């Protein structure tokens with residue numbers, strides 16, 4: 001039986017890997033389904049990624065990542081390590097049951113008109129100029145605006161809410177230690193605000209997510225106020241950074257593949273397939289981080305308890321056995337489902353929401369931006385963690 005030490009080495013941090021992760025992975029995948037990296041193992045095989053996402057012998061690595069950065073107690077620690085994305089077993093099943101009804105495709109459907117209108121309003125100030133930094137003008141604001149509408153946060157408070165949320169986003173990054181004060185400040189502000197919102201909704205229930213979370217019940221069980229606070233913070237940090245980066249990656253891809261943009265402009269009904277292909281080809285999330293909870297043997301390797309295993313959904317999305325021409329971006333081809341929303345018990349709770357947000361956004365953007373192209377080099381976030389452009393200068397031919 002082999003151990004992780006016997007697996008081929010893949011350096012996440014090398015320039016070669018950073019320039020094109022799917023290509024670097026491709027070079028190793030034919031040798032082994034498992035690679036060794038500077039921080040544990042990277043699972044490359046599609047079948048193995050799918051099976052291990054659902055395997056209860058692995059658990060979320062979020063508590064380990066938080067501990068590794070020196071955050072071992074206090075409110076921030078407790079909030080992150082008790083969040084839905086970090087807990088396992090019965091605690092996880094319970095939380096998931098209580099909130100999942102608010103995120104079914106049907107529950108999300110009725111918010112679609114609002115999404116298109118929100119995107120249109122963000123685009124209006126730049127539409128006629130023919131150029132913008134897409135991240136600053138649109139991607140930065142769109143998911144948080146949609147989430148504020150869903151939660152029932154009044155328009156005049158959106159900017160404050162967005163600022164606190166941007167601070168909290170660091171909680172799930174590898175830079176948590178250096179942003180700890182900022183995260184704690186954002187959490188305090190957000191907690192005080194959400195307390196007020198909950199009190200208000202108890203007095204006067206509305207048709208919004210805060211009211212649904214207050215009312216959510218399973219048999220005799222319900223969420224405590226603290227759990228609602230925690231859930232709202234989780235929804236925000238799981239839903240904001242991911243969607244803004246995924247939308248940025250979509251626009252970067254289309255700006256570099258003008259034929260595909262023209263296909264979408266000519267037939268906006270292709271938007272759902274375009275979203276799936278963007279997410280397959282370049283997911284904003286490329287791995288699901290797991291820790292081996294108990295020693296076990298799997299597919300020729302002994303996996304020791306405590307080992308960090310990154311399940312590479314990005315590698316699975318380019319597996320040659322599942323996709324014809326996997327390295328080609330093509331929104332006209334019907335393909336196997338991608339794994340960018342993960343799988344198993346932690347499958348993305350907001351998948352329907354994220355899909356709807358992007359499916360509504362792309363046709364509005366395509367109509368407003370004929371001749372989309374890059375207007376300079378984008379700058380990129382570091383490849384570990386949630387990935388996408390930091391700045392994305394684009395240009396188009398505005399309607400005359």
Ligand code: HEM
Pocket residue numbers: 060084085086096234235236238239240242243246283284285287288289340341342343345346347348349350351353354
């Ligand atoms: C394109 C955008 C998005 C991507 C790529 C994405 C990706 C993911 C992935 C890969 C996971 C699983 C993580 C793991 O197994 O370790 C996840 C979980 C989660 N996502 Fe998303 N997500 C997106 C948007 C959203 C949105 C908009 C929301 C907001 C409602 C959301 C809420 C969540 C929550 C709450 C979890 C944890 C679920 C659980 O642990 O049971 N996500 N997401």
